[in-house]
Structures are given as structure tokens and as C-alpha cells.
Amino acid sequence: MASHRRPKQPSRARVSVLTAAAATAVALSAQASAHAAPAKPTKDEVKVQVDKLLEEQEQASETYNGAKERGEQLRKQADQLQDQIARGQQQLTEVASGLSAVAGDQYRTGGVDPTVALMLSSDPDNYLDKASSNEQATDTQASTLKSLKEQQRRLDQQKQEAAAILAELDRSTQTLNEAKAEVQKKLSESQRLLSSLTAAERASITGRASRAGDRVDISNLPPASGYAAAAVSAALSKRGVPYVWGATGPNSFDCSGLMVWAYAKAGVSLPRTSQSQATVGVNVGTNIANAQPGDLIIYHSDAHHVAMYIGNGLMVHAPHTGDVVKVASATVMPIKTIRRV
Known part of the structure; x- marks a missing residue:
């Protein structure tokens, strides 16, 4: 006579173990899929990506061109100012040397004139006021000091302009280097994409563009x-x-x-x-x-x-x-x- 007993059910603990094992298998499978090599792009997909990279490269190239042009302009301006500063310094030295010579002659002949002493002082800006009030300045001396002060003022201004131009040149050079790096990056990326194709596929893209x-x-x-x-x-x-x-x-x-x-x-x-x-x-x-x-x-x-x-x-x-x-x-x-x- 056939037995009507129900089949023995797996214990609850066994079910839990099996469920956990299945979940682990699913997780490992998902991880394997996530780490699997990405699908190789098609020729048409590569062309789209390369075209985009080349457009971005051209944008960076024009930034590079602009920074290079500006840098060349700034270098010319800086060179011109440096020349002007050198000439101004020479003129300033000549005027000051003339005053020193007068002072030397006066010293050897009995003492330095108070007017000349004022002109050679560390604070010549107040000289004219003092000399005028003391009636110590001759027209020639006053004119000489005015020339000295004007040369110094012009020289200081030129030095400030040169410093500003050189600072802008530094910024332009930084932009130039960044744009150059960006161009090279885009070109490397596009070359990497093209290298994933066969020689025939690469030729069909680049050759087609050149022959159009x-x-x-x-x-x-x-x-x-x-x-x-x-x-x-x-x-x-x-x-x-x-x-x-x-x-x-x-x-x-x-x-x-x-x-x-x-x-x-x-x-x-x-x-x-x-x-x-x-x-x-x-x-x-x-x-x-x-x-x-x-x-x-x-x-x-x-x-x-x-x-x-x-x-x-x-x-x-x-x-x-x-x-x-x-x-x-x-x-x-x-x-x-x-x-x-």
C-alpha cells in the first residue's frame, strides 16, 4: 500500500542558508558585470566622439592663439618701457651729477651754498618753497631742480607701468600654458579613440574627411x-x-x-x-x-x-x-x- 506521508520539508535553517547563497551568487554576478570591459565603440560612435573632441580642441587652440598674441604685444610694451626707464635713469643721473659737481666746487672754495645743499637733500620736493621763501634760489638752480623732480616722477611712473605689464604678461603666459595643455589633452583623447579602430576604419574616417x-x-x-x-x-x-x-x-x-x-x-x-x-x-x-x-x-x-x-x-x-x-x-x-x- 502506497505511503501517504508528506515529503520531509527542509528545515528553516537550511532555507536560510540556500537563500543567502543565492543572494551572494546574484551579487557576485552583478559585480562581475560591472567590472566587465565596456563594449567597444562602433566606428560611427568613435567618429562622433572624435568630432566633438576636435571641436573642443579648436576652441582651446583659439584661446592659445589669443594668449600668444597678447603675450607678444605685452613683451614689446615691456621692452619699450625698459628702454625708456634706462634712458630716464641716465638723464636723472646726469642731472644729479651736475648738482654734485657744483657742490664739490663750492666745498673746495669755501663751503657749499645752502641752495645747492637743499637741492641735494633727501627731500627735494620742499626745496622750491623753502628756497623761494628764503630768496636763495636763482632761476638756473630752480630750473635744474624742476628738471630733476620731473625726471624722477616720470621714471617712477614708467616703473609702475612696467610692473603692471609684466604682471599681465605672467597671467597671459599662464593662460597660454593652460590652453596648450588643453589642446594636447583633447588630441590625445581623440587619438586614443581612433586607435581603438582598425586601420581600415581609421582611414575611412580621416580619409573621407580629407577627400570631401x-x-x-x-x-x-x-x-x-x-x-x-x-x-x-x-x-x-x-x-x-x-x-x-x-x-x-x-x-x-x-x-x-x-x-x-x-x-x-x-x-x-x-x-x-x-x-x-x-x-x-x-x-x-x-x-x-x-x-x-x-x-x-x-x-x-x-x-x-x-x-x-x-x-x-x-x-x-x-x-x-x-x-x-x-x-x-x-x-x-x-x-x-x-x-x-
């Missing part, structure tokens, strides 16, 4: 006029030359460097950065239909990229690291302003 401008037809561009024509011709002559951040030609360029070089060929001096170039000439607005060949097109809200309009809705520019100077649609990026030089 070669397929644009520029055989029927509208003519430019005046120095704008010379600038357009110069810029187009550099198609295929590599982008290098901080470069102003003739064998490599960044975006603003290409504009500086091309307009210099036309005899026109432009400021170094895209942000400064966004303020030159006449504002044409943001509608590309109003642009003329030679106009500067400033892109993005922070004005970190610049190109030159060449007509037919096209522009020539130096895009970013890994690319070359090329022709592209003038509306591929958001336009901040168009400037007629």
Missing part, C-alpha cells in the same frame, strides 16, 4: 573684387595643406591662421584669433545670401571657427586636426556673423 573638399566644383565661382580677390585666390591656393593648431602658414594652418595669411597676401592685416576677426570690417548679418567672396564667416556662438566665403554658397577653411584646407558648404555650421573686411 576635392569633390566640390569651384570652376564657376563668381569674381571677387579688390583685395578680397587676392585673399580668395591665396586661400584657395592652399587647398590640401594640413591643419595644424597654432599655425599661420605657409605650409600648415589653423582656421584663423589661414585668414591672417590669405589677407596678408592682399596687403591687409587681420587680428590673430577668430573671436577678434568676428569684430573686423562691416557686419553683413548671418544670411549667407548676403555674403560676397572674401567675406569672413564666423561660426558657433563662441566664434571659435572662421572661414572665407568664395561664392556659390561655398567657403574655404582649415577645419581641424587630421584634415586639410578645403572647400565646403558655407552653411555646414551655425553662423554667428559674416564680416566684410
Whole structure:
């Protein structure tokens, strides 16, 4: 006869042990998943990330360009002031030496005139008042002391100006170094991403970007006029030359460097950065239909990229690291302003 006894149930303690073991297994599995290597990004994902890094790199490059330009200006000002200070110190020494010579002659012949003694005192600022009240000053002596005081005042002012300029130069140098480090960081990050791809994948990204401008037809561009024509011709002559951040030609360029070089060929001096170039000439607005060949097109809200309009809705520019100077649609990026030089 079959037994109808119920199967023996596991003890409560055994159930607890099993539950704990299951929870531990789940936790270990979750930890293993968390520490597992992240999925390798696809070629398209890498391209998106690299494009973003290169745009950030260009922003840092323009900051670098601005700090470098300002630093060069400050060094020139500091050098000029140092020269002025040296000349002023020499003139001050000559005036003081003349007074000392007078005092020496008087001493040898019977004593120093009280007027000269006052002029050589440690507090010459009160000399004229004292000399006038005591009727001790001759016109020549008063004129000599005035010259001495004026030279000293001018020298002190120049020293203060030089100190302020040197302090600003220190700040500009710090900005320069920080921007340079930021550029190099972004380039390293983009290179690391590209190195995760196969050689064929890397070539398909970088090669495609470099060849894009070669397929644009520029055989029927509208003519430019005046120095704008010379600038357009110069810029187009550099198609295929590599982008290098901080470069102003003739064998490599960044975006603003290409504009500086091309307009210099036309005899026109432009400021170094895209942000400064966004303020030159006449504002044409943001509608590309109003642009003329030679106009500067400033892109993005922070004005970190610049190109030159060449007509037919096209522009020539130096895009970013890994690319070359090329022709592209003038509306591929958001336009901040168009400037007629």
C-alpha cells in the first residue's frame, strides 16, 4: 500500500542558508558585470566622439592663439618701457651729477651754498618753497631742480607701468600654458579613440574627411573684387595643406591662421584669433545670401571657427586636426556673423 506521508520539508535553517547563497551568487554576478570591459565603440560612435573632441580642441587652440598674441604685444610694451626707464635713469643721473659737481666746487672754495645743499637733500620736493621763501634760489638752480623732480616722477611712473605689464604678461603666459595643455589633452583623447579602430576604419574616417573638399566644383565661382580677390585666390591656393593648431602658414594652418595669411597676401592685416576677426570690417548679418567672396564667416556662438566665403554658397577653411584646407558648404555650421573686411 502506497505511503501517504508528506515529503520531509527542509528545515528553516537550511532555507536560510540556500537563500543567502543565492543572494551572494546574484551579487557576485552583478559585480562581475560591472567590472566587465565596456563594449567597444562602433566606428560611427568613435567618429562622433572624435568630432566633438576636435571641436573642443579648436576652441582651446583659439584661446592659445589669443594668449600668444597678447603675450607678444605685452613683451614689446615691456621692452619699450625698459628702454625708456634706462634712458630716464641716465638723464636723472646726469642731472644729479651736475648738482654734485657744483657742490664739490663750492666745498673746495669755501663751503657749499645752502641752495645747492637743499637741492641735494633727501627731500627735494620742499626745496622750491623753502628756497623761494628764503630768496636763495636763482632761476638756473630752480630750473635744474624742476628738471630733476620731473625726471624722477616720470621714471617712477614708467616703473609702475612696467610692473603692471609684466604682471599681465605672467597671467597671459599662464593662460597660454593652460590652453596648450588643453589642446594636447583633447588630441590625445581623440587619438586614443581612433586607435581603438582598425586601420581600415581609421582611414575611412580621416580619409573621407580629407577627400570631401576635392569633390566640390569651384570652376564657376563668381569674381571677387579688390583685395578680397587676392585673399580668395591665396586661400584657395592652399587647398590640401594640413591643419595644424597654432599655425599661420605657409605650409600648415589653423582656421584663423589661414585668414591672417590669405589677407596678408592682399596687403591687409587681420587680428590673430577668430573671436577678434568676428569684430573686423562691416557686419553683413548671418544670411549667407548676403555674403560676397572674401567675406569672413564666423561660426558657433563662441566664434571659435572662421572661414572665407568664395561664392556659390561655398567657403574655404582649415577645419581641424587630421584634415586639410578645403572647400565646403558655407552653411555646414551655425553662423554667428559674416564680416566684410
